[in-house]
Amino acid sequence: MxxxxxxTPETVEGIFLVEQACFSTPWSLESFQxxxxxENAVYFCIEDAGKVIGYVGMWQSFGEGNINNIAVLPEYRRKGYGKLLLEYxxxxxREHxxxxxxxxxxxxNQEARSLYRSVGFLEVGRRKKYYERTEDAILMTLTF
Ligand SMILES: CC(C)(COP(=O)(O)OP(=O)(O)OC[C@H]1O[C@@H](n2cnc3c(N)ncnc32)[C@H](O)[C@@H]1OP(=O)(O)O)[C@@H](O)C(=O)NCCC(=O)NCCS
Structure with missing residues (x-):
């Protein structure tokens, strides 16, 4: 289900396991802990029968939210869970x-870019050679 x-203390390790399965340089367990x-961290995660299968996390301040990461376990992708997390x-x-x-x-990362576009994010800028001093970052924003 x-x-x-x-x-929460109950989901933090499951979130970390998703992170480890999805990224080559994952956040540490300590970062999630x-x-x-x-109090500025906002997370949502999806569980399937008690197992964490995906999560999204952001830090917020002064009415701005900066999404740190989103990940769904490979075997659960293309089922709408990434979109559901972003909708939350x-x-x-909106509520806040x-x-x-x-x-x-x-x-x-075309799959993530289309996922973000699918909930209304627009590509508004670019940081040159942001990742490993090699790959550009695309900046995306959803304005309320
Ligand atoms: C990006 C990620 C979270 C998407 O999760 P997901 O649960 O598979 O996404 P969804 O099923 O909700 O997809 C929603 C929409 O996003 C787009 N999308 C998702 N995966 C896609 C893919 N592989 N190719 C093209 N579009 C894709 C589509 O528009 C899709 O809608 P559709 O299935 O009706 O066509 C997942 O691929 C992932 O964990 N990737 C590795 C981690 C990562 O790169 N995170 C982003 C860091 S910024």
């Missing part, structure tokens, strides 16, 4: 009167 929850007590984040931003949500994404 699919359910949507958030970052630090966010447990960070957008709803959170945010001005905008923003993020950076690798130029080569």
């Amino acid at each position: 699919i359910s949507v929850t958030t970052l 630090n966010d447990l007590t960070n 984040l957008v709803a959170y931003g 009167n945010f001005s905008f949500l923003t993020l950076e994404v690798r130029e080569s």
